[in-house]
Each structure stands twice: as C-alpha cells, then as structure tokens.
Amino acid sequence: MAAKIDIDGYVQGVLDGKRAFVARAITLVESTRAEHRVLAQQLLSRLLPHAGAARRIGISGVPGVGKSTFIDALGTMLTGLGHRVAVLAVDPSSSRTGGSILGDKTRMERLAVDPAAFVRPSPTAGTLGGVAKATRESIVVMEAAGYDVVLVETVGVGQSETAVANMVDTFLLLTLARTGDQLQGIKKGVLELADAIAVNKADGPHERDARSAARELAGALRLMHPADAAWTPPVLTCSARESTGLDTLWDRLEQHRRVLESTGRLAAKRRDQQVDWTWAMVRDELLDSLYSHPSVRKLAPELEQRIREGTLTATLAAEEILGAFRGGVGDEPGGGTSA
Template identity: 60%
Template sequence: MTNAACYPTSSLSPALAALAKAVRAGQRAAVARAITLVESKKPAHQADARALLANLLPDTGRAIRVGITGVPGVGKSTTIDVLGSHLTAKGHRVAVLAVDPSSTRTGGSILGDKTRMVNLAADDNAFIRPSPSAGTLGGVAAKTRETMLVCEAAGYDVILVETVGIGQSETAVADLTDIFVALMLPGAGDELQGIKKGLLELADLIAVNKADGDNLARARIAAAEYKAALHILTPASEVWQPPVITYSAATKDGIELLWSHVLDHRTKTTAAGELQEKRRAQQVKWMWAMVDDRLKSRIHNDPLVRARVPALEQAVAEGSLPVSLAADEIAELLGF
C-alpha cells in the first residue's frame, strides 16, 4: 500500500541504523526496543523514534490490519488467541496490539495480554504488545499506529488491534484498521437495547461467539437479531454489506469462516479502491492526532505555562476568572 518513493529516509545514527536493520530482520527483541522508543515521552527519544519510523516507512503498509472489539466477557482474548494461532499455522506472522484507554490511573496496560493468549505468547511467529494509555485515548491511538508500522516493517503480515470496547476506543481502532470486527454474545434480544448504534455503524463484520452446546440456538437467534438491525443502517461501503456469523472460540468452529470474510472484505474493497482511500484518510487523521499530541506535550512542558497554570486553575475553580480568559492567557503564553 505504501509508496516508498513518497517517503524520504532519514540519515540515522549507527545505533539507530543497527536497530532498523534488526527490526527489518524480524528480531523480536529489536521490535520490542523500537516500540519502547516509540512510546517514550523523552524529547530525545521522540526525535529518534521519528527518524527510525521515517526509515522503516517504505517497508510498511502491506499487512492486513484487523480491529477487534467486544464487551467484557465476549471472549476477545480467546478469539484472538485461536485466530492468531490459526493464522500462524497457515504461515502468517501475527502481531497483536491492544488499545487500552482504561489504564489512566497507573499509566500502564490494564490487561495481562500475554497471560490471556497462552498459545500466541509461546508462538515464535506471533508478537503481543499492549499499549499503555498515558492518560489520553488519542495518544494511545497514535502510539498504536506507530507500533503497527514497526511490526509491519518487521514482517508481520497480519496486525490484530484489540480494544477493550468502551467509550471512543472503538472509533479510534476503526480509524487504525482496514476491517473492524465486533464480537457479540448470544442473547441479542436483551442486548440490542443497550448497543450503541455507532458500534453497528462501525462494524464491517459481526461475529457472535459461544455458538456451541446449549448456546448454539441462542447464538443463531442473536445473529438474526443483528442482521435485522443492520438492515436499517446504510452501509459505509458500496461493495461490502457487513455479514453476521456465529462461531465458537472454545471449539474453534467458525474461525476459518471469520477469516475468510476478512479476506473477502480486503479483496472487494481493494478492487473498488476503497481500502486505499480509507488508508489515505487515516493518514490525515494520524497527522492531526500527532499535532494534538505535540500541542498537549508543549502545554505540559513549557516552563512559563507550568508556572502560571496552578494560579489559573485555582481562579477558574473559584469562579473568579472566566474559563475563556484563562484559555486565552495560556494560548498567549504559548505564542498563539
């Protein structure tokens, strides 16, 4: 997807050049080091990360990027573990990235991804990386996209991006990926009342999990409910009507069907030019996300702003200073 001629490579220091070479060779330790560099908040590290990504960029863009969401308990981790293992057995190299907006208190990822995906964690052809939120969903999305590029440069040809399925994380992951898969539970009749219309509008594929044993009939009923709900929505694509399937992560029934729909979506949207256009739009969104991230970083790191902010916050909290005037003063301190 990426035209290498469009991206000039940066001259790298010997250490960064060695890291880039190791990443391209698919060395897992090098991939982990590169991602740690990308996630660092230190200005020197950020500059190195930008140079590294510019160098790696020509080797990115060829992977299948799959977003996966679902309510807690739907079986996302088990599904990803089973699907990823299915793909590595077919010769793919799979990277799993987790967008975790819920870890704002500790700054770390809330989920022990490697312990939840025991098969992939031990698979030499798989790489699992949680993304700490650092307090903002936009920041998570930006770092996850950069992490995705590192993994693609390392030769991972399938990228599975998991979201915990709360708030705006679904939209963020949809903006990172080629196809967005919503995992659902049986019992749709009870759940449809609480499902956000926005999630159904985002989904390119709906997969009802736990379609096994006593749940099989309920899963089929749920699938019919979701199909009916989708019929009232206008598809985002001219060539793709989101399918609804049932599967079981526990028995692995339907996993091959799920993947076949992912491939079918890629084939049809690529032929229609929609995938290329979608990725171009995502690039622009990424640009603005990075601008926002850098503006926020400057606000927090500028010494004049940091010295003045406590007094402004106190005045705003007490009601002695209008919010608009406080915002104007901060903007002036930043030279805006």
C-alpha cells in the first residue's frame, strides 16, 4: 500500500464503481496498522451515506454442501437479472490455512470473471472478531460502489455463523439430503439462525431424497420457536450444478426482505446490529489492551504456571490479572493488590 493515501480519490473511485479502488479501499479497511485504521474510518464515514440499500444475505452450509458452486450459480443468475453481486467471506481460519475462500474464488469460475460481480478473499486478521470487523466494513464499501446484493459466506466453524447472522438481513442455510437423520451435521444453533433453508444437490438420483429431507426439516422447524412471528423459514430444494430451483429460492429470499421492510424489522434489525457491533468492538479493544498490557504480560506466565500446579485458583488469578491491568499490582508477579 502506498505511503500516501488520497482519501478523496478513494471515495470518488469507489462511488464510481471502479474495481481497482474498491479493492484498495477494502485492503485499507482490512489493515490493522494504526495509521491505516484512522484513514479507513475517514473513508468509511464518507462512504456510509451512500451505503445501506443492498440486500445483505449470509450463507452457511454443512460440509460438502457445495457452497462455492451454489454461490457461483446464484450470483451468475442474479447478475443475469441485472444485479451487481459482491461475495465476501468470514473465515477466521484463513491466516492459519492460507484461506479456503482463495480456493473458492477459483472455483467460482463464472463470478470470478463476471464484470458485474466482485469476489473478495477473506481477510487474514486471524481472529473471528478481526475478520468480522473487516467484513462489516467491506459491506459498506461494496454497497457504496453500487453492489446491490452482498453475499457473506461463513467459511470457518464455531461462532462464525453467528457473526455472519449479525451482519446480514437474511441468513440462508444450505444442507444436503442424508440417509437416516436429516438433521445430522446441522448444529441446532445454526438452524435457529436460518431465515431460509435450501437442500442442495437435488438432482438425478438424489432429487427424491432431497425432497424428503426438505419435508423433515420443515417439520423440525415447526417445533421450534420462530425468531420472527411474521416469518416462517421456508425449506426448499435446489441444484446449483443444474441451476434449478434457484429462481424460486431467490423469490423467497426477496419475500423475506419485503416482510422485514413492511413490518419495520429491517431498519430495526440493522440498528440493533450496529449497537451489538459497537459493544463487540469495545470488548475486542479491551481484550487487546489487556493482553498487550506490560504488567499483564509480565505477570501472566507465573500465574499460568501456578494455576497448572494447582497452587492458585482461576478466580484469584483473574483478580490479579485485572489488578495488574488497572495498575494496582506491584512489579513482582503474584504480588498483592494495593489498597
């Protein structure tokens, strides 16, 4: 990145939809360097009035569901309908594995070369909080650049699905027809996040099993308390490979958006997400400050050793760490707190 960054040029380039400036702007918001963070916030403040109109859709799926093929097929269908599609990813494992979305980008053969689409590899911030922060800010850039559909893919495991759900309007869960228990492999928490479910690979000999799986999932959803009383998550079948069922699925995703808009839930949901995100950033910054505090770094190794030896309880260790963070611990590890 050049030492001198022209924010005015970045803003105009993004608003003009120039791909090079969009890429540079996202690189800037992904940077963890202090001087870049200041510039990134200046950029985002200028772009924010031009963002917010896009459909924000999160996509998660069980292993082997064919997410890349699905996103490629859905995105290509949408660009064919006149939409501009951005694909982002939340993958906290990317810094350790080299980033699976990089491979996904090469597998999204049509979208990768579609002038109406922009596929962005996952940032390598290393932590879920860091990656989610960069992705949220990238959404602002993409929307300001005129992308009216933003697909946010959850690649990692654990809490990444929740992180994605907290930055989108509609959360789509992809699954497969399975022998026996159709709910196998779907975490209950993820099922509760879903605004729509699609059973992929409903083609050839698997089509009948896919429809059976859809019926079973629909029955399971009826036993759960809906997140929104005005919306019952639909369960549909599709085949990304054959591009069948995608138009019906998109219609239902659009229906969900209309329900959110007509009930006022869309604006309220986004406001709530901003409040939640504010506190999440406060927590992340506090933890970063705690871990990097000189007194804490000096104290931590001995406390950890004493905990392992069983000579110090976790509660007392936590109190000493917090005391050090607040400046109430002396220079010697394990020292008492001051009055």
